[in-house]
Amino acid sequence: MKKLSLADTIFIFFAALVLTSSLAHAEKTEKILRIATTVPPITNIVENIGGPLVTVSGIVPNGMDSHTFEPVPTDAKTLAHADIIFVNGMSLEVPTIKLAEKVKKPGTPIIRLANETLPEEEWQYDFSFPKEHGNPNPHLWPNIALTIRYVEIIRDRLAEHDPRHADIYAANASTYIAKLTQLDQAIFACVNTIPKNSRKLVTYHDSFAYFAPRYGMEVIAAIQPASFTEPGPRDIVHIIEQIKREKIPAIFGSEVFPSKIMEQIARESGARFVDELSDDELPEKPNHSFIGMMVNNIEIMTEALGGDSACASHVDAGNLLD
Structure with a gap:
């Protein structure tokens, strides 16, 4: 057998090293699940688990109105390549779901988290989501007990699709649920500081x-009609009278839903107008997370309604990978 030269030996060594690296990279790539999501809270929760x-x-950009969002052509590519698609459901992302059903791979499931979390008899309907229109209020995630159920569903579906790493998904979910439990307890504590x-x-x-x-709170009124337009004069007068009658100290809007009507209602009712609440827009860093969004909400809400806004300052709003 011909003896290998030093140059040949070095060449073979580095070729084997490159091959080993390529195989390792390929194995690592095979482990990566491609997940498509919709609204930022769900996107962030899936990232953590x-x-x-x-x-x-995430298909719906941060700060976009998720009710009126229409997917663009690049979203079709994202949905077509996804191994799993997580949506909220309950009629929140109808155009995106319709597109997903057309372009997704045959084996890709569309997981409607809200539909799997809450039975139909517990769906809420109101002024913004009237029952006669057939679309329930889809905003389950501000209720942290329901968010924890979202986490459990996400954990289980990831494990079903990737059983080799089920223990990792379970560990991440357990850690994240502990963080959500801390948030849940803080919200109760914050509300308790608000005068009854x-x-x-x-x-x-x-x-x-x-x-x-x-x-332990009560929604007195929601201003935006189901048409996502502005309320009529009769509705505005009724809301102003109710705020005065019940001596509501503050009313809340959102930058995602700018409305001069809210300013008018606040001015004529004597209530303070706070336009900083968020239902699905995550705050900027360092607390760019679903938990960070909810901490901001409860602190803003508590302070405006006469409570102690420091009640949630101890909550860890970071992501698991931060």
């Missing part, structure tokens, strides 16, 4: 229909 084992592409007769919410878009009953 999946960690480095998933790549998550002020634990009432008047919002522009009714994002807190599932939040209020859990934490």
Whole structure:
């Protein structure tokens, strides 16, 4: 057998090294699940549970009105390549779901988290989401007990699709649920600092229909009609009278739903107008997370209604990979 030269030996060594690296990279690539999501809270939750084992592409941009959002052609490519698609459901992302059903791979499931979380008899309907229109209020995630159920569903579906890493998804979910439990307890504590007769919410878009009953608050009114236009004069007068009658100290809007009507209602009712609540827009860093969004909400809400806004300052709003 011919003896290898030093140059040949070096060449073979580096070729084997490159091959080993390529195989390792290929194995690593095979482990990555491609996940498509819709609204930013769901995107962030999936990122926390999946960690480095998933790549998550959120279809609805941060700060976009998720009710009126229409997907663009590049979203079709994202949905077509996805291994799993997580949506909220309950009629929130109808155009995106219709597109997903057309372009997705045959084996790719569309997971409707809200539909799997809450039975139909517990769906909420209101001024913004009237029952006669058939579309329930889809904003389950401000209720942290329901968010925890979202986490459990995401964990289980990731494990079904990638059983080799089920223990990692379970560990991430357990850690994240502990963080959510801390947030949940803080929200209860915050509400307890608000005077009882002020634990009432008047919002522009009714994002807190599932939040209020859990934490001992009451949604008095939502300003935005189901048509996503402005309310009529009769509705405005009724809301102003109700705010005066019940002595509501503050009403809440959102930058995602700018409305001069809210300013008028606040001015004529004597209530303070706070336009900083968010139902699905995540805050900027360092707390760019679903938990960070909810901490901001409860601190803003508590301070405006006469409570102690420091009640949630201890909550860890970071992501698991931060």
